Amino acid sequence: MSALAQPLAANLVQSVDWLAVAPPTLTAVVALAVLVADLFLPEARKQVLGWISVTGLAAAAVLLLPLLDHDRSTFCLTGSTRACSYTADRFTLVVQFLVLGGALVTALLSVTTLKDGNRRYPQGEFWFLLLSSAAGAALLPASRDLATLIVALEVASLPAFALVGIRHGDAKSSEAALKFFLSSVTATAVSLLGISFVYATTGSLYLTQVADRIQHVDGQLHTLAQTGVVLTLVGFAFKTAAVPFHFWVPDTYVGAPLPIAAYLSVVGKAVGFSGLILVTVVAFPSYADVWGPALAALAALTMTVGNVAALRQQATRAYSAVRLLAWSSVGQAGYLLVPIAAAGYARDPQKAIGSTVAYALMYAAVNLGAFTVAALVGRTKELNRLSDYRGLYGKNPLTALLLAFFLLCLAGLPPGIIGLFAKVTVFSAAVDAGLGWLAVVMAVNVVIALYYYLQWTGLLFRAPQGETAKHPLPAPLTAALALTGALGVALSGAPQLVLRFAATGLF
Numbered sequence: 309m310s311a312l313a314q315p316l317a318a319n320l321v322q323s324v325d326w327l328a329v330a331p332p333t334l335t336a337v338v339a340l341a342v343l344v345a346d347l348f349l350p351e352a353r354k355q356v357l358g359w360i361s362v363t364g365l366a367a368a369a370v371l372l373l374p375l376l377d378h379d380r381s382t383f384c385l386t387g388s389t390r391a392c393s394y395t396a397d398r399f400t401l402v403v404q405f406l407v408l409g410g411a412l413v414t415a416l417l418s419v420t421t422l423k424d425g426n427r428r429y430p431q432g433e434f435w436f437l438l439l440s441s442a443a444g445a446a447l448l449p450a451s452r453d454l455a456t457l458i459v460a461l462e463v464a465s466l467p468a469f470a471l472v473g474i475r476h477g478d479a480k481s482s483e484a485a486l487k488f489f490l491s492s493v494t495a496t497a498v499s500l501l502g503i504s505f506v507y508a509t510t511g512s513l514y515l516t517q518v519a520d521r522i523q524h525v526d527g528q529l530h531t532l533a534q535t536g537v538v539l540t541l542v543g544f545a546f547k548t549a550a551v552p553f554h555f556w557v558p559d560t561y562v563g564a565p566l567p568i569a570a571y572l573s574v575v576g577k578a579v580g581f582s583g584l585i586l587v588t589v590v591a592f593p594s595y596a597d598v599w600g601p602a603l604a605a606l607a608a609l610t611m612t613v614g615n616v617a618a619l620r621q622q623a624t625r626a627y628s629a630v631r632l633l634a635w636s637s638v639g640q641a642g643y644l645l646v647p648i649a650a651a652g653y654a655r656d657p658q659k660a661i662g663s664t665v666a667y668a669l670m671y672a673a674v675n676l677g678a679f680t681v682a683a684l685v686g687r688t689k690e691l692n693r694l695s696d697y698r699g700l701y702g703k704n705p706l707t708a709l710l711l712a713f714f715l716l717c718l719a720g721l722p723p724g725i726i727g728l729f730a731k732v733t734v735f736s737a738a739v740d741a742g743l744g745w746l747a748v749v750m751a752v753n754v755v756i757a758l759y760y761y762l763q764w765t766g767l768l769f770r771a772p773q774g775e776t777a778k779h780p781l782p783a784p785l786t787a788a789l790a791l792t793g794a795l796g797v798a799l800s801g802a803p804q805l806v807l808r809f810a811a812t813g814l815f
Contacts (some may be wrong), residue, residue, distance in 0.1 A: 323473040325382035328396040332446040337484040338364030339439030346432025354431040358419040369408040391514035403449035409576040411442035416788040437467035449582040454513040472564040484563025491556040499543025505536025510669035515591040547580030551610040561634035570679035600652020611642025611753040647702040650741035663737040670730040674717040677792030699772020719761035725800035
């Protein structure tokens with residue numbers, strides 16, 4: 309009996325590479341430290357929690373550097389069947405850099421927001437929730453089994469619900485949190501049902517084993533396997549805010565504190581898209597004939613609905629600037645879906661996935677920059693209308709120039725070179741995969757988006773109406789603006805830093 313049990317016991321021994329798991333682990337440890345410190349700090353000194361969080365996120369990002377040498381895997385089964393739950397490869401590191409960098413900028417924006425909030429935000433809980441969500445988001449791209457993937461997805465999502473509704477006494481914030489919660493719970497339930505079907509037909513949760521076994525399932529279980537694949541993909545489509553699963557986005561962005569809206573637009577998308585990439589390209593490559601056409605249709609629908617809705621935003625409507633950024637993020641999600649759909653048709657799916665990651669890096673830098681300027685204007689203009697940006701150049705010339713640069717990057721126009729090149733890589737991925745019709749739809753949507761991006765840019769340089777007082781620029785907002793601006797300019801000057809992913813792939 310013991311002789312039979314020994315191989316099974318040996319197969320359950322987990323190897324742990326602490327350096328590989330250091331970035332998400334440090335983020336989680338800092339989250340716990342902030343929560344404990346909040347119990348002992350007087351109210352007047354709780355601002356220090358924000359700077360501890362900023363430092364922790366910066367340190368976690370620095371811990372990515374030792375991992376650049378070679379791929380690392382940990383929490384692995386031993387024996388003849390080697391499968392790992394955590395892998396730090398190029399894909400993981402790039403997405404973790406995006407997540408931790410996005411969380412760092414969000415933290416800088418939040419320092420000012422919490423200071424201006426007149427005790428409407430519980431500071432200890434806010435920072436704990438933000439760091440916990442960032443830890444889950446950093447874990448997700450490294451997940452290589454379906455159980456870890458779902459756990460990471462929920463660790464990233466559950467704190468985000470609370471962050472959306474954390475503002476005391478704000479009915480709009482509570483309503484936004486409820487809509488976000490209901491949509492996300494639905495997505496999770498659908499994903500779990502799909503994963504349970506996949507496990508029932510393959511007998512494994514490891515992505516590589518699923519990819520191998522799902523090709524050879526018994527004929528009687530073939531329909532169950534197909535259903536599992538479809539339901540898993542539908543669940544992740546909710547997370548990416550793909551149409552028709554996008555209904556929560558505009559109200560959630562408007563109701564959430566502005567830094568959290570920025571966080572959801574970048575880090576939330578990174579979570580959804582990295583999970584979608586892992587389940588399609590790594591776990592279900594043999595079902596490319598199912599998810600390829602489905603994602604292509606979703607991409608076309610998502611970019612069209614997002615851009616048309618952004619086009620209809622009225623400059624004098626309350627929160628129209630935030631709503632435009634929300635609908636713009638839906639349109640951008642459509643562009644991000646294009647290379648993933650192309651991977652279902654391409655001979656080299658890794659190259660197509662590289663195009664998505666390259667575009668995501670560009671989008672993250674410039675969209676966070678646009679939200680930073682929105683946070684600055686929102687300090688004096690609570691309704692944050694597009695008309696409030698009229699004459700911004702006369703009040704804050706550098707801020708206006710940076711916002712114009714960010715908007716031109718999102719539009720894909722010079723001097724936003726990185727935005728132009730990133731869109732070209734997405735076009736190329738679609739054309740190379742034989743999806744000419746999708747490339748045409750994207751071209752039409754890029755033209756539609758030009759109108760509202762340029763309209764907003766034009767407002768910045770028009771003659772101001774009424775008072776011309778400057779917007780005060782606190783140090784945390786200055787740092788966030790400097791970070792995003794420098795990264796956007798650097799990538800436009802040397803786009804090869806990002807675009808090489810589109811040429812070589814990541815896995």
